[in-house]
Amino acid sequence: MSTSANDSENVLFSSVHRSSLVMQLLQLTIDRPVIDYIVHCVSETVDQALGRSDLPSSSNAAFTSFVSTVLVRSAETIAAVLTSLSYISRARSNIYIPSIEWALERVFLGALIVASKYTSDSTMKNVHWAACTGIFSTRDICRIEREFLAVLDWELAVSEGDLLAHHAGLISATSNSNSRAARNHTRSHLKVPSSKTAPQPKPPQ
Template sequence: MSDVQALYIFLRKPVSTEMIDFLVSTTNSIIQIQPTSLKKYNETPPLSKFIQNLITYSHVQTPTLMSTLVYLTRLGSILPPNSTGMETTRHRIFLGALILAAKNLNDSSPMNKHWCKYTDGLLSLKDINALEVELIGYLGWQNLRITNLDLLNNFSYFLAPIKSKLRKQMDLKLSKDLKSGEANWSW
């Protein structure tokens, strides 16, 4: 029931609403948004819907989607707490982190022109190219590497129930083995 076992199980799970909600919450915590009256930004979809659409269009899997969390956490620790942005800033931050995660983890990931289509017209190709470069500028090339420790630290919310379930399964097996006299005590 190690952290690595739980991580392996978690990363094999399908993308869930709980994961999306956690990513929305994390993204929302990074930067405050200034209200605007511009028509385009009033049509901005909720961040949860935006993320769900990106997942549907790109077929992103749990490891890539959740590795986005590592970049979001890093960005949150870099930006000043009083930072503010426009209505689409959180969408841009999330997409930038997702693009970096996809390009970092996968041999083949969507090109920026495809990500542009996945935003349903919210962002242009120029916007997407710029946000990718900006995010790399904030994080730095040296901070794009993701380690197992990064995953364990960022996914602890999801790993705790898995570890608990593994622990219960192990206890149940040991209990059954003790009752049947089949316990293997190899020290």
């Protein structure tokens, strides 16, 4: 099981804990805007590896659901998610993807599993990761992890710069979502004037 967010932060972010920008990232919750940002980053990495300009929207919709399911079931910390985003960016120049089949899921899982084990001394076993996916077997998970470690060349350390490379994108995504929610909340509380007109007096007979 994953440790608390504070434990993960102490392991990974002890050297940068005074950075207000890093602390701002650590205060994010893993909600839909963050999930959409993860999907965007993984899709860009896979697109580049395959030489594609974009992926079909239906693939992204299914993948978004997969990412959400895995993150909910694994109860991962924001520290692990931030680390996985750094790994995904780092892998972009080295990763080789021979086929689109399950490519998005494999890149996401490889990054998240390695990040989880790097940021926490007490993380899930691969058999539990397999259960979280509902798709891959334990053998698949072991292979995905090994392949992603090879892509990273076992260079797992993450710098403040690696984290802050995602600051603008994440803060923008969450800020836009909060702004939309605030506007919807305001509209829902506005009183709409009645369209009915007051009755007109009858003309004198």
